[in-house]
Amino acid sequence: MTNTDLKSRYDRDGYVVLDQALSTGEVAKLVEEAVRICRRDLGEIDGALPVDPAQTDDDALRRFLCIHYPHKISELMAATMRHPAIVSALTQVIGPDVKAMQSMLFIKAEGKPGQAWHQDEMLIPTRDRSLTGAWIALDDATTENGCLWVLPGSQRPGVLYPNREHDDPQYDCTVQSYGFPYDDADAVPVEIEAGSVLLFNGYLLHKSLPNTGRHGFRRALVNHYMSAESLLPWSVPAEGTPMAQADFRDVVLVAGTDPYEYKGLEEVRRPRIRPDRDGGCDRG
Numbered sequence: 149m150t151n152t153d154l155k156s157r158y159d160r161d162g163y164v165v166l167d168q169a170l171s172t173g174e175v176a177k178l179v180e181e182a183v184r185i186c187r188r189d190l191g192e193i194d195g196a197l198p199v200d201p202a203q204t205d206d207d208a209l210r211r212f213l214c215i216h217y218p219h220k221i222s223e224l225m226a227a228t229m230r231h232p233a234i235v236s237a238l239t240q241v242i243g244p245d246v247k248a249m250q251s252m253l254f255i256k257a258e259g260k261p262g263q264a265w266h267q268d269e270m271l272i273p274t275r276d277r278s279l280t281g282a283w284i285a286l287d288d289a290t291t292e293n294g295c296l297w298v299l300p301g302s303q304r305p306g307v308l309y310p311n312r313e314h315d316d317p318q319y320d321c322t323v324q325s326y327g328f329p330y331d332d333a334d335a336v337p338v339e340i341e342a343g344s345v346l347l348f349n350g351y352l353l354h355k356s357l358p359n360t361g362r363h364g365f366r367r368a369l370v371n372h373y374m375s376a377e378s379l380l381p382w383s384v385p386a387e388g389t390p391m392a393q394a395d396f397r398d399v400v401l402v403a404g405t406d407p408y409e410y411k412g413l414e415e416v417r418r419p420r421i422r423p424d425r426d427g428g429c430d431r432g
């Protein structure tokens with residue numbers, strides 16, 4: 149795919165697949181690292197159950213639906229944020245200056261829920277609509293094991309649809325978008341091979357269904373990026389700072405320059421689990 153094709157497809161559909169952007173060896177190393185993370189060899193994860201050294205690797209993995217911010221404890225996950233094939237595509241769709249603000253490691257063993265329709269910009273609000281997700285498949289992602297589904301073109305109106313909590317057992321505890329002018333018949337499953345990357349716009353409506361496979365994980369590493377020119381009002385600003393100046397500085401520059409370098413960086417987030425529906429949804 150030429151760079152022009154990549155950009156025009158991304159602008160039209162809100163997503164593009166980078167086939168085999170990671171090699172088999174790179175995927176294997178990330179899968180091994182996922183085991184070390186889940187065994188807590190690399191550091192603590194807020195909300196995780198205590199480690200049981202007698203557990204098999206698979207059982208250690210199965211305890212997690214998703215771990216947020218694994219790049220904080222894993223050099224390999226942090227390096228993968230800067231993967232050249234992904235960064236090259238990001239500079240096509242975002243621009244020359246790109247920063248990352250989060251990573252998520254999905255394990256999603258058989259029986260684990262999906263995530264309801266949502267737009268990532270509702271959760272991570274850039275000021276210039278530049279939010280872009282890079283969903284890296286660590287296993288072949290299929291409709292059976294809970295691949296992503298997208299509503300192509302749903303990013304184009306540039307509208308953030310409302311959100312609500314839900315009790316649908318197919319989905320984890322994160323909120324669900326509603327009131328949008330598309331329905332499930334418009335949805336397209338994005339089945340991709342391990343090592344391929346789905347790059348998608350922060351306004352694109354997307355969801356995943358449960359892993360209905362009999363055995364096996366649907367692992368994916370998801371990193372989020374945006375233009376380094378935009379402030380990111382994603383956390384409560386320091387006392388005395390007006391909300392209009394809020395700027396999340398727990399970021400990693402992956403391309404170009406950071407015009408706000410003078411502000412320095414700040415550790416705001418630590419690795420934590422995403423609650424599974426089994427563990428109850430904390431709505432406190």
Ligand SMILES: O=C(O)CCC(=O)C(=O)O
Nearest residue numbers: 254262263268356368370
């Ligand atoms: O991988 C999944 O199941 C959901 C991921 C997702 O929706 C996201 O990264 O925004």
